[in-house]
Amino acid sequence: MSRQMTGAEMVVQALKDQGVDTIFGYPGGAVLPIYDAIFQQNDIRHILVRHEQAAVHMAEGYARSTGKPGCVLVTSGPGATNAVTGLTDALMDSIPLVVFSGQVPTFMIGTDGFQEADTVGITRPCTKHNWLVKDADKLAEVIHQAFHVATSGRPGPVLIDLPKDVQFATGTYTGPKQANVANYQPKVKGDIEAITKLVELMETAARPIFYTGGGVINSGPAASQLMCELVDATGFPITSTLMGLGAYPASGKNWLGMLGMHGLYEANLAMHDCDLMINLGARFDDRITGRVSDFSPKSTKVHVDIDASSINKIVRVDLPIIGDVGHVLEDVLKVWKARGRKVNREGLAKWWGRIEEWKKVRCLAYAGSETVIKPQYALERLEALTKGRDRYITTEVGQHQMWAAQFLHFDAPNRWMTSGGLGTMGYGFPASIGVQIAHPDALVINVAGEASWLMNMQEMGTCSQFRVPVKQFILNNERLGMVRQWQDLLHGGRYSQSWSESLPDFTKLAEAFGWKGIVCSDPKDLDDAIMEMLEHDGPVLFDCLVEKHENCFPMIPSGKPHNEMLLAADAEAFASGAALV
Amino acid sequence: MAALNIKKGATSHSAYDLRDTHSEVESSHTLAVIVDNEAGVLARVIGLFSGRGYNIDSLTVAEIDHKGHRSRITIVTRGTMAVVDQIKAQLGRIVPVHEVIDLTIEAQPVERELALFKVQGTGEKRVEALRLADIFRANVVDSTLESFVFEVTGTPEKIDAFAELMRPLGLVDVARTGVAALSRGI
Numbered sequence: 019m020s021r022q023m024t025g026a027e028m029v030v031q032a033l034k035d036q037g038v039d040t041i042f043g044y045p046g047g048a049v050l051p052i053y054d055a056i057f058q059q060n061d062i063r064h065i066l067v068r069h070e071q072a073a074v075h076m077a078e079g080y081a082r083s084t085g086k087p088g089c090v091l092v093t094s095g096p097g098a099t100n101a102v103t104g105l106t107d108a109l110m111d112s113i114p115l116v117v118f119s120g121q122v123p124t125f126m127i128g129t130d131g132f133q134e135a136d137t138v139g140i141t142r143p144c145t146k147h148n149w150l151v152k153d154a155d156k157l158a159e160v161i162h163q164a165f166h167v168a169t170s171g172r173p174g175p176v177l178i179d180l181p182k183d184v185q186f187a188t189g190t191y192t193g194p195k196q197a198n199v200a201n202y203q204p205k206v207k208g209d210i211e212a213i214t215k216l217v218e219l220m221e222t223a224a225r226p227i228f229y230t231g232g233g234v235i236n237s238g239p240a241a242s243q244l245m246c247e248l249v250d251a252t253g254f255p256i257t258s259t260l261m262g263l264g265a266y267p268a269s270g271k272n273w274l275g276m277l278g279m280h281g282l283y284e285a286n287l288a289m290h291d292c293d294l295m296i297n298l299g300a301r302f303d304d305r306i307t308g309r310v311s312d313f314s315p316k317s318t319k320v321h322v323d324i325d326a327s328s329i330n331k332i333v334r335v336d337l338p339i340i341g342d343v344g345h346v347l348e349d350v351l352k353v354w355k356a357r358g359r360k361v362n363r364e365g366l367a368k369w370w371g372r373i374e375e376w377k378k379v380r381c382l383a384y385a386g387s388e389t390v391i392k393p394q395y396a397l398e399r400l401e402a403l404t405k406g407r408d409r410y411i412t413t414e415v416g417q418h419q420m421w422a423a424q425f426l427h428f429d430a431p432n433r434w435m436t437s438g439g440l441g442t443m444g445y446g447f448p449a450s451i452g453v454q455i456a457h458p459d460a461l462v463i464n465v466a467g468e469a470s471w472l473m474n475m476q477e478m479g480t481c482s483q484f485r486v487p488v489k490q491f492i493l494n495n496e497r498l499g500m501v502r503q504w505q506d507l508l509h510g511g512r513y514s515q516s517w518s519e520s521l522p523d524f525t526k527l528a529e530a531f532g533w534k535g536i537v538c539s540d541p542k543d544l545d546d547a548i549m550e551m552l553e554h555d556g557p558v559l560f561d562c563l564v565e566k567h568e569n570c571f572p573m574i575p576s577g578k579p580h581n582e583m584l585l586a587a588d589a590e591a592f593a594s595g596a597a598l599v
Numbered sequence: 600m601a602a603l604n605i606k607k608g609a610t611s612h613s614a615y616d617l618r619d620t621h622s623e624v625e626s627s628h629t630l631a632v633i634v635d636n637e638a639g640v641l642a643r644v645i646g647l648f649s650g651r652g653y654n655i656d657s658l659t660v661a662e663i664d665h666k667g668h669r670s671r672i673t674i675v676t677r678g679t680m681a682v683v684d685q686i687k688a689q690l691g692r693i694v695p696v697h698e699v700i701d702l703t704i705e706a707q708p709v710e711r712e713l714a715l716f717k718v719q720g721t722g723e724k725r726v727e728a729l730r731l732a733d734i735f736r737a738n739v740v741d742s743t744l745e746s747f748v749f750e751v752t753g754t755p756e757k758i759d760a761f762a763e764l765m766r767p768l769g770l771v772d773v774a775r776t777g778v779a780a781l782s783r784g785i
Contacts (some may be wrong), residue, residue, distance in 0.1 A: 139639075143650055172670060201697070326691060327685065327688035328683070331688075
């Protein structure tokens, strides 16, 4: 298929041919031709945001909850620079996005024209790849290549910068099948010798553990299914990073809970004491490893990752397997079954015995209250009252995010959207809108802190305009809770700038945008208030006034190893002096 | 279980200090990076080095295949083996990068650099400069009554040595191309 059309029409045509149904964006001078093309069709729905950063987070929410790439359209200059935080967030968390930015006409590039910015220069380090297209005849191929790059290998955001004259110019459109993508074909099959070696290690290991990450979810639902099959068949314990929650069901019998800085005691201790660590699609982030030199000192480490640069980046591994987690797991299962499904039963039984001991510590225990809503209690009730529903959760960044990861349970992948690598406050609200747009009939809840939530609160208008019934569940402690917690534990209780002053009346704010506002401060009213939120057919701003000084435990202080976790009971005895990063 | 006998551990300072310390020996590596000759590709490579804190001792780039639209970037870098491995992996995931070849991994590659030296002087010094240039097989590519421009080709060490000799003889300017390198044999 090749025919003549303008660059702007090609953008719309290419989106259709790539199966895109929604684009998040904000118009401006340098993208007017594309907006004109969007105006003249009905296949692609445009969601008008209130700030470009939010457009990118919405596309991330859309992408994470569907497995399809998210699409964004912004104008030149400030439109593009506002998108940078979202692009960096997507790069860190490996989320496939295709972002289109307008640019001044080619003959004006470099003249400091109105709303000109060096967008490809600015976004080069925060995209997987980017293109400045100067020729309408090449535009269609670049767009199709962009979708290929964004979605293959380790996914990530890509950006196409489109000068205005290229949008007006006429050129030849070519379809996705004609695009040359041979240059970028990441390896998906793992080396079979290494896989056999892994199976050998699995057969004899006495204290094995699966440590899984976002790569399993990115690989697709089939990878999660294969992983569950392998975990259940071997009887090995499994823990996951923040990004990987839901790939193995939280209700599964081998589930230890999340690991890492605020992960569960049993998960971190098992990581520390294991003799075989099988890393599936995780990247030894510093929030996972703690002090690297003391990270799981007794284990043989296997690392399955599609990105060769993740291997040996932080932790030396004994057996690297480069490939797509799904493909590798398929082969692991095949080889393991063919060799007689062997595991070290005696060793495993003892290992589970130790894990059961660690579980008895009940690391998530907290002091309840009859007068104040504890944030953990609020999430326990939210979990209980939404369990079994078609539910998607997003979060902002901070204490509430860690409590959500601890107290909400996910039984399927793509149901949990949170900013892991970059830790972007302001992510959750727009991400929840993107999720809701992809799943109009689902229950979409953003678990937020009031400080994070305010960072992108302008998107209330977007929800009202497009009738997006997201539920904003704000654990309002009038503090930057995680900052306050670090100041409490590590800076002598000097709470420098970590409180939320001059907060709005959230119920009035809700009314101002035509939302429903709910405020709740009494634990006895909480269930009814949550039910009221769930039953309302429209967006809800739930101001849950919680305990102001609650700290999130367990916690591995930064720079400490896994076996030096702080539990709630130890916190007061904790002397400062940990390496702070 | 320690089947493959790889030493553990990296650093005791902080989780952000990601440099592996189990092999402290730094060595120089010459990398050939074959890339699509497209706008911005050099910026991607250089941005990777500056963004992740790697060293560049020398960098050259030129198109090597006009029809195939390919360029060859030759980078001389320095680091422990773990860092060099990481550099290669990071280069390898840049989309327009086709191939990353570590020319130093097996044997020293053939390395050549071209340099121009402007030497100012008269009398004995001028004669001595010309005599040394002859020993180094340098060509005189420009000459006035008070100056020469010498063209020298050779390993970076040879060019360093020539520069040292020219300095007391009136060296006023140097231009070096950086290293071009190929592996030995087939």
